[in-house]
Amino acid sequence: EPEVTQTPSHxxxxxxxxxxxxxxxxxxxxxxxxxxxILGQKVEFLVSFYNNEISEKSEIFDDQFSVERxxxxxxTLKIRSTKLEDSAMYFCASRALAGWETQYFGPGxxxxxx
Amino acid sequence: QKEVEQNSGPLSVPEGAIASLNCTYSDxxxxxxxxxxxxxxxxxxxxxxxxxxxxKEDGRFTAQLNKASQYVSLLIRDSQxxxxxxxxxxxxxxxxxxxxxxxxxxxxxxxxx
Numbered sequence: 264e265p266e267v268t269q270t271p272s273h274x275x276x277x278x279x280x281x282x283x284x285x286x287x288x289x290x291x292x293x294x295x296x297x298x299x300x301i302l303g304q305k306v307e308f309l310v311s312f313y314n315n316e317i318s319e320k321s322e323i324f325d326d327q328f329s330v331e332r333x334x335x336x337x338x339t340l341k342i343r344s345t346k347l348e349d350s351a352m353y354f355c356a357s358r359a360l361a362g363w364e365t366q367y368f369g370p371g372x373x374x375x376x377x
Numbered sequence: 378q379k380e381v382e383q384n385s386g387p388l389s390v391p392e393g394a395i396a397s398l399n400c401t402y403s404d405x406x407x408x409x410x411x412x413x414x415x416x417x418x419x420x421x422x423x424x425x426x427x428x429x430x431x432x433k434e435d436g437r438f439t440a441q442l443n444k445a446s447q448y449v450s451l452l453i454r455d456s457q458x459x460x461x462x463x464x465x466x467x468x469x470x471x472x473x474x475x476x477x478x479x480x481x482x483x484x485x486x487x488x489x490x
Contacts, residue, residue: 294476303470306421307466309410319477354420363468364409364476 265289267369275375276345284340284372286355295338296356296366297330299323306354312338332370345376378402381468381481387440389479389487396453400466400485403447409469412451421465421480425451456488476486 276282288295293377297309310320310330317330329341338357342349352373356366380403382439386478398412409428413421427433427440427449439452449468453460469478 297434305482306467307430308477308479358476364411364426365423366476366478371420372419377489 266357267357267367269353269369269372271372272370273373273375274376278347278376279344282342282345282374284353284355284374286338286340286369287336288338288355288357289359289367290336291359292357292367293316293360294357294358294366295332297340298354298356298368299351300354300371301351302346309340342374345374347376350374350376379479380470381466381479383464383466383481383484384483385482387487388484390456392456392458392488392490394456394488395459396456396486396488398451398453398464398466398486400449400451400460400468400481401447402449402466402468402479403470404479405447407444407447407468407470409476409478410440410449411442411467411469412438412440412449413465413467413480414460415465415483416462453486456486458488459461461486461488 270285287309296311302304310324311318327343352371354371358366382401412425415421425440427442431441437454441450465483465485466481467478
């Protein structure tokens with residue numbers, strides 16, 4: 264069964280460093296998402312991506328964040344200068360255009376900023 | 378600000394019992410409602426979706442929706458220890474477009490043998 268994959272599974276970085284989180288969505292899916300979940304808190308939407316551009320973004324997704332689909336398979340989230348409060352689990356999700364409501368989540372990347 | 382409220386729990390039930398999980402939402406125009414299961418340290422896994430008032434059953438799971446009361450619930454029959462997880466309620470707009478659901482904080486369920 265196809266699945267969303269994410270790398271790395273864990274990332275530890277120093278405050279102020281740049282990190283890139285990588286995702287490979289399900290191959291025939293058209294919408295891609297990044298969410299984050301701070302430990303013990305709710306899943307929060309960051310950004311959605313469709314047709315090679317951002318379709319929506321939340322207040323959390325400020326100038327420190329960017330997304331890219333550098334090739335036909337990868338979808339990346341970059342945090343330019345990490346802050347302590349960026350420590351969280353980051354989930355990538357994708358969905359097909361048909362079956363619109365079903366978002367498939369990747370296993371997540373646990374980011375720890377020291 | 379769209380809000381989705383859930384009792385954080387934990388809700389503790391004995392094996393074989395019915396677990397009842399509740400969720401309320403603030404955005405009256407919401408059209409799509411979901412229950413996700415999340416094991417500790419893992420990603421959310423969709424277990425039920427419901428769009429119309431009433432009940433929807435899938436195996437041991439029943440989702441109930443009351444749009445007038447802005448209330449959605451999940452019943453788990455014959456609860457098993459493997460059902461122990463956090464259950465996230467998510468509420469979304471009508472079909473189409475980017476489709477961004479709003480998640481609740483989740484209810485922790487513990488099923489004890």
